[in-house]
Amino acid sequence: MKENSKRDDIMQAALDLIAERGFHGAPMAMIANRAGVGAGTIYRYFESKDVLIAEMFKEMEEKLLDVILKGYHPERSIRERFIYLCATVLRYFVAHPRYCRFMEQFLNSPYGVSIRRDKIMAKTGKTDIFTEIFQQGIAGKVLKDLPLFVHAALAFGPILALVRDHNLGLIVLDDYLIEKSIEACWDGIKK
Amino acid sequence: MKENSKRDDIMQAALDLIAERGFHGAPMAMIANRAGVGAGTIYRYFESKDVLIAEMFKEMEEKLLDVILKGYHPERSIRERFIYLCATVLRYFVAHPRYCRFMEQFLNSPYGVSIRRDKIMAKTGKTDIFTEIFQQGIAGKVLKDLPLFVHAALAFGPILALVRDHNLGLIVLDDYLIEKSIEACWDGIKK
Amino acid sequence: MKENSKRDDIMQAALDLIAERGFHGAPMAMIANRAGVGAGTIYRYFESKDVLIAEMFKEMEEKLLDVILKGYHPERSIRERFIYLCATVLRYFVAHPRYCRFMEQFLNSPYGVSIRRDKIMAKTGKTDIFTEIFQQGIAGKVLKDLPLFVHAALAFGPILALVRDHNLGLIVLDDYLIEKSIEACWDGIKK
Amino acid sequence: MKENSKRDDIMQAALDLIAERGFHGAPMAMIANRAGVGAGTIYRYFESKDVLIAEMFKEMEEKLLDVILKGYHPERSIRERFIYLCATVLRYFVAHPRYCRFMEQFLNSPYGVSIRRDKIMAKTGKTDIFTEIFQQGIAGKVLKDLPLFVHAALAFGPILALVRDHNLGLIVLDDYLIEKSIEACWDGIKK
DNA sequence: TATGAATGAGTATTCATTCAT
DNA sequence: TATGAATGAATACTCATTCAT
Known part of the structure; x- marks a missing residue:
């Protein structure tokens, strides 16, 4: 349950932001911020945007x-x-x-x-x-x-x-x- | 009729590029280039992208x-x-x-x-x-x-x-x- | 004489910085700054670092x-x-x-x-x-x-x-x- | 003699990578990986890169x-x-x-x-x-x-x-x- | 009116380093 | 002692927009 929590947080944050603001309205830094993780952390879970x-x-x-x-x-x-x-x-x-x-x-x-x-x-x-x-x-x-x-x-x-x-x-x-x-x-x- | 030819060229160029490559694949400079006008010229006809x-x-x-x-x-x-x-x-x-x-x-x-x-x-x-x-x-x-x-x-x-x-x-x-x-x-x- | 002045400024700045600090000690922004131009300007003269x-x-x-x-x-x-x-x-x-x-x-x-x-x-x-x-x-x-x-x-x-x-x-x-x-x-x- | 084996592994890995790929082509994580140790372990043997x-x-x-x-x-x-x-x-x-x-x-x-x-x-x-x-x-x-x-x-x-x-x-x-x-x-x- | 060189804020991504386990 | 997930500052590069000519 704790295993994937960060990965899920990131996807959740990305979903919220992209749905609200579109792909270009959702920079990685903003996604990271909303997910409560560091910017680099996203790249541990996903190769790229x-x-x-x-x-x-x-x-x-x-x-x-x-x-x-x-x-x-x-x-x-x-x-x-x-x-x-x-x-x-x-x-x-x-x-x-x-x-x-x-x-x-x-x-x-x-x-x-x-x-x-x-x-x-x-x-x-x-x-x-x-x-x-x-x-x-x-x-x-x-x-x-x-x-x-x-x-x-x-x-x-x-x-x-x-x-x-x-x-x-x-x-x-x-x-x-x-x-x-x-x-x-x-x-x-x-x- | 000749007045608007540049405006039309710009819209035509923008249409081609956006249709082919999406909004972010169509920078203003590229649109200007395809339209055969200067980059600044677009802004004489349109306030912004x-x-x-x-x-x-x-x-x-x-x-x-x-x-x-x-x-x-x-x-x-x-x-x-x-x-x-x-x-x-x-x-x-x-x-x-x-x-x-x-x-x-x-x-x-x-x-x-x-x-x-x-x-x-x-x-x-x-x-x-x-x-x-x-x-x-x-x-x-x-x-x-x-x-x-x-x-x-x-x-x-x-x-x-x-x-x-x-x-x-x-x-x-x-x-x-x-x-x-x-x-x-x-x-x-x-x- | 004014033609290439910016290009030369950039090369001069890059030379100074790279000679002093090595390739990784010379970020593009620093080169631009030393050359007295905007960061993007370098890319008008050189495709990449x-x-x-x-x-x-x-x-x-x-x-x-x-x-x-x-x-x-x-x-x-x-x-x-x-x-x-x-x-x-x-x-x-x-x-x-x-x-x-x-x-x-x-x-x-x-x-x-x-x-x-x-x-x-x-x-x-x-x-x-x-x-x-x-x-x-x-x-x-x-x-x-x-x-x-x-x-x-x-x-x-x-x-x-x-x-x-x-x-x-x-x-x-x-x-x-x-x-x-x-x-x-x-x-x-x-x- | 076994004490220093990890230290040597790290130096060996770093040597290989730096020789092949240069200093910036050899990130610490890659060195650690090639040496078969954790990234943090390098810092137990060397203060910094x-x-x-x-x-x-x-x-x-x-x-x-x-x-x-x-x-x-x-x-x-x-x-x-x-x-x-x-x-x-x-x-x-x-x-x-x-x-x-x-x-x-x-x-x-x-x-x-x-x-x-x-x-x-x-x-x-x-x-x-x-x-x-x-x-x-x-x-x-x-x-x-x-x-x-x-x-x-x-x-x-x-x-x-x-x-x-x-x-x-x-x-x-x-x-x-x-x-x-x-x-x-x-x-x-x-x- | 038209230009296009110049700008610099904004972007995705990397990587040395830290620290909880 | 060893780990490796997490970090975030730093970096190269892009592009909408401006403005001197």
Whole structure:
């Protein structure tokens, strides 16, 4: 518990600052200061600022994946699984607004774009729940016959937009709105 | 007309560089160099880098709005108007990939977020086509009864995601795919 | 005359500081300060600290070569030419003690060693006076039949040592001592 | 004997790294790592990095002096003693190239210069073989009547230059070349 | 009006040294 | 005695901005 406490402090501080102020608004010295460690200490845990950022992204992604897998039931219907997946992602980001801000920034930065391309190209060997649902749905004539990426855009595009608006205070994503929004997404992709 | 040529050169150069290399990959000196002007000259047209960037965003937005207004027919059906609107935006960004890259970066940067919030709060006085279509649609029971921002998210979230994937080379947005994708969006928001 | 004044100021300041305090005792900020320019200004003239140092070495070398060539008479005897060459180098460094300190440090630093190897290997296309004298001397049976590098070591090894001792105040190299020392070198290499 | 093993490991590691990579290429942490000790442990044996370096120099010098004294015969002729002395030093450095690299760097660094000055000024109380040979030689009219430091420069200047060239691979110092080179030095200093 | 040389505050990163264990 | 995690001052370099010409 004490093992990783400093590493976690640093990531926490970096997350707060980057979410609030962007990548260039978060100098290493400021991160160190907020984390309550010396400037050099960060480099005992992360090779460079880039590595720190990449690591943050990786951990965030893994945590989200864990949450998703925990309640996922492959035997349920396409619709149920789709709605579960979307709702989980949406609730996760609503619960962790800074994760969302960070990921937006990351995915639109030069690092993010290349990582995204690499990852997507590599079609991660692990059972990819997203792909699974869409492929089964298309094959079973439940979903529209469109490329996977189009389905992904139709599903996750609105989700991210909703979370953003929620974080900006433009809407309040309560349970009712979450449910209705995701049903609307489903209406978009279903045949 | 010759008056503004330098101003345009600067914005063009800034657009190219920022789209390619991000905000921090585009120093003022490099922008000046690419624009064929002196470094100090930029400051005769723009108070600061931030102002330059904000100005670029504003012009881009206005250009897009012009394009939209040019072919917009308020007398047509909600569906037709919605599809026209989405298709125009989508085609516009597909035709101008650098505009899209710039806007993504801008909207996710600290400036972008605050500008976005300010603007949206102010509910821009101009006739807002987006709002118009959605409000009429909801009032006429053609669209789901959801907050305007949710509708906006359902419509524009997928569009931006699609353009991004297109720019990354993950899909190719031909006319068929554009049509089908937007119809899917319509299916999502319609009652 | 005003053209290069800043560049020269920087090189002068760097020379002073490096000669006095070594490479790591001469931070860029200190060099800038001593030169009376801003820290960033150095980088308008030199790409990096390494380049600055390499450039200093190059200029110093060229100046020395100019001085040597100015009084060199290829038609004179091997002995006369050898003594002229050594005396000129020796007097040059006695007159410019900081050049000497700088070159010692440079030639023993990682940069210096590699540059030295490269240069020597490349056997500079220009008429190389050193090589010329030694080769003619060996061919004409005036000098001992030893490899060129051994001759170079026998000639320039003592010269550098003498200058160092002079700069340290251990001896005073007046005309008499210079003459006698170089004659001793000649006694070493002659047949 | 086991007591000092760690101290020796540290000096050995420091020697390797400094010879290979220069003073600034050999951080304390790297030295500790190569020596197989903790970073803090170095400070139990040496007050600071500067002290470590000075200590290394001192030990190296003492070792060389031991080797010299072992085979030195004060009753032999000036010439024999001079040649023995030079050959021993030359062979010693050829056999220990890292010692040579270290000393070059040390003697040209700011520490080195001041230590050198101090030492030479103090005219080390120990019987100084170098001084002895030269003084006797001059008094006996065997050597040229020149200041001691000039003799030292004429003798050791070439030796260090030869070793450097050997280490750089520019010449190969075999027995023949060593003998001939040292004879040339003798020719330079003898009357 | 236009220039671009000059500036210096700001950045990521390194490394000798300390000290709690 | 030995460790190595932690430190933070120091360093090379960047870049938005200014201003003399």
